[in-house]
Amino acid sequence: MTLTPKKIDSCRWLIPRDGDMRVPGMVFANEIMMRSIEKDQSLEQVRNVATLPGIVGHSLAMPDIHWGYGFPIGGVAAFDPDEGIVSPGGVGYDINCGCRLMTTRLKADDIQPHIRDMVYALFKGIPAGVGSTGMLRLSKSKQRDVAVRGAAWAVKQGYGTARDLEKTEDRGVLPGADPSVLSERAVRRGLNQLGTLGSGNHFLEIQRVDKIYDREKAIRFNLFEDQITIFIHTGSRGFGHQICDDFLKEMNRKIAAGGQPFSLPDRQLACASLKSGLAKRYLAAMACAANYAWANRQILMHWTREILLKILATTPDALGMSLLYDVCHNIAKTESHTVNGKPVTLCVHRKGATRALPPGHPLLPDVYRSTGQPVLIPGDMGTFSYVLAGAEAAMEQSFGSCCHGAGRALSRSQAIKKAKSRSIHREMEDSGVFVQSRGKKTLKEEMPEAYKDISQVVEVVHQAGLARKVARLKPLGVIKG
């Protein structure tokens, strides 16, 4: 089926309701981006999500939309609690994959000569790579504690402080986590991967604040020009992958047995009615993985602080590392929204999309009540990442959501082909970014040309009023799995 999105304005496109779509689709993108989006199957995926029972408003896509599996990456969809569904594929395998940004008191000019040593030390000290296991070995009972208590478990073990929880989405814990619903395989995969970065697009970056767009909000976020920041991007590792896999298989089995009163355009969209026991079990398991991911990022932040204190031979006060915010971008959450002027409770799926609460929202901690929620948007390893602040239009148009990254422009095999006979490591170094990676192919797959222009993605959400630009961060050193 050919889809022709209709341009509404400079950053919004409508996919009119057609066929078995229950709601229209809405894509946030500019003209140039839309020409590229139309080349893959992501708009078809926006359409497919619009056919799911109980979907409310629009099937949404953020400007970093690209072809995923089931849902598009950059997809947002909200479902009515009585008529709607939850879809494990609409959350993704890496449950609560997300970002964490830390500020420091360091200035780039002061530490420029030490960047290599910092990267080497972090590369040695932070477990990363395919199938990487951590320095922690959890017992099953400790793993249950992690799954129920999330980042607070890590803080109680001495990884960071209680102040960090204030600056973590949902205080680093989703309610309703129930480890008794987990498979033996999920438990087993979670035992030794806590405190690991993983591979692929996950990373830890040393950055310099390159540009401030909004001075007032930057001050509230403790950001200043030439400041050193640290960015972590990772999730729930094999624990989350297994939970998604287990429930997708169970939901597909139920569908094959005729246990669902609707048909699906794609088996990866397998789902269960939100009122069913199966949906409740999935959400209880998903919360376990979300909490594991928050604990994971909390632990990695602590180890990063310890490594930097040692390699820079400095004091905690001089380093001044503190958490700016932690956001997740693969999740399904029960949230309060207003639809057609009425307050409603909805199950919001964000598959490669970030929550973006506006100023004054009751879920914001006091420190960010006047600014809106910090929104962290990582770019590719060669260009920029951005810090934005959630804005009012996000609540009106996207269930409080905005983009989550640059979005891939090239497939991994296209990237490897393009990078053939080139040293991406050298090219990165020549452009002022020192990189260490565990996998031989990772740097080629993740080279800057493989991604869309992050500046355009961020400009669209800024123009659409979903979130406002606060600061731009330039990578200086990167570790990847």
Next chain:
Amino acid sequence: MGLKEKTFEVLDHTADLGILVNGADLKSLFQNAAHAMLQIMMDFQPEQTGIIRNISVEASDLPDLMVHWLGEILYFFEGEGQWVIETKIHDITSVHLDAQIETIPFSSIMQEHLTEIKAVTYHQIEVLHDNAGAWKARIIFDL
């Protein structure tokens, strides 16, 4: 791994990666799919003899069986730290298979040669045979 000829091609997928696999019959299709996935994950072949294990997989239809079968091999790596070096399907129906796999312990030396596959997805999954009786499958992985 005993793979004599190219029995699969890589499908370009923006975020992830897919394969189109061929097989003269259903058994070889499933074996070739496993070999294809393992080749994508690891770009060198360890010269070792491993432990032989027998496994059974149940599913609701052929595409579901493919997802479960490849997922089983992934789990040996992710959950048990065992790298599968050889597979042989003994018996297969549309909802069940019995296979023998040979595994070796995964070592850190192998890590740099690996590409992570997080999962075998159901997205656009197909297992079909043509009029001449040859089998084809399309499988998309989450990387």
